[in-house]
Amino acid sequence: MRPYTCPTCGQMVFFDDTACTACDTDLGFRPESREVSAVGSRDRRCANHDEIGCSWLVAEADEELCRSCRLTRTRPPAGDAAMTLAWAEAEQAKRMLLWQALGLGLDIEGATFDLKSGDVEPVITGHADGVITIDVREADDVVRTRMRERMGEPYRTMLGHFRHEIGHYLWMTLVDGTDHLAGFREVFGDETTDYAEALEAHYGSPDPEGWQDGYVSVYATAHPWEDFAETLAHYLHIRDTLETAGSFGLSVDGAHEALQPAGDVPTSRAAVDRMAIEDLVERWLPLTYALNAVNRSMGRPPLYPFVLAPAVIAKLGWVHELVTDTS
Structure with a gap:
């Protein structure tokens, strides 16, 4: 989640801020341009602004709610x-x-x-x-x-829930009935297996032995749909966190060889889109090692408590190609 700049005083602000804490300028997010700007007399806030603090502005004259709330x-x-x-x-x-x-x-x-x-x-x-x-x-x-x-x-x-569930939606819109379906089955398995029976078996059985070698989470083992949704959610975690780190100029340089970065963290969508998933993971892992250690220092659990085995990285690579091909 990259930071923005207050258009009045230059203070760092974020896309969900409704006012600058330094100069009290009223702020609003314009989803069409993905920019934060001062709210002018002709701008219209989302109808949910007063009740839940929605910061997004409404572009269409006949709409009451913003693109997200509607x-x-x-x-x-x-x-x-x-x-x-x-x-x-x-x-x-x-x-x-x-x-x-x-x-x-x-x-x-x-x-x-x-x-x-x-x-x-x-x-x-x-x-x-x-x-x-x-x-x-x-x-x-x-x-x-x-x-x-x-x-x-x-x-x-909560954000993890939204990213996981949107993975199911994107499977429906980007994979099902498209040329990507055959590749999906090669990587994730046959999604036509009975979903209800698969979930019942998952919740009624102990964790599969060695699941970490092929899946990003235990839940991903339940069914190919869940494997895809979990993998896509992690892909979104990785891309957003790398963008945030890059926008703050964060780099990880440590004495341990595992903390030697493979290169600068990319800050633009185009740069990430051109990268192979292996290059992204090489930048991701040192960052997670450092952030996990920082959390432990504060008495908190690891920020990213997952292991990315080669088979999982291959699944992330398939999702990476899907997203960059269809977006």
Whole structure:
């Protein structure tokens, strides 16, 4: 998530800021240009600005909601402060997802989002025919930690949910019924195997022995669809984090040979698109080693608690080619 600059005073700001902390200039994000600018008298804020702090501006004269908020079909009931806060955090994660998709040239604006609360009705986070359902309760750290421990996951975030579920949507729009399907099956397996039976077997069995050799997570072993969604989510994690590091000029130079970078962290989409996945991973791994160590120094768990085996890197490479070919 690269930083922006306040157009009035030059203070560092971010795409979701609604005002500059240094000079109080009202700020808004313009998704069409992916730029943050001062809000002028002719600009229109998203109708969700007052309730959940949405920073995005509305370009179309006949629209009330911004490009991100109008993708939400269902929101939690109004009137409950805790649910409104959870909804606001879920929308912020969705804006981050859309911000990245816009930068990558990925069209995800055909997706529909149901942001519901399990405190009101039963909610299962998932994707079905272009509809992505998210339980906003997981914006609460306690709820999310409980779910992470129950599911045996080392990493679980609201943004991670959105990136995983959009992976299912992108499989539907970029892979299914296209020339990419045969290649997908070679790399990830036959997706026509019964999905419900696969999930039942996954949750009813111990973790497959040696799963780390071929999958980025245990959940990825459940079915080729989940393998693809998990891999794509990690690909989006990697690209966004590398862009953030590059925009801040971060480099990792250490005495240990594992911390010797393979080159500068790329800062532009075009530069990353031209790179082979092996080159990206060579820049990614030293950064994760350093960031994991920093987290441990603060008494926190590793920022990126995953191992990228050669087979996983090959899957990331397939996703990299898919994204750069179709975006």
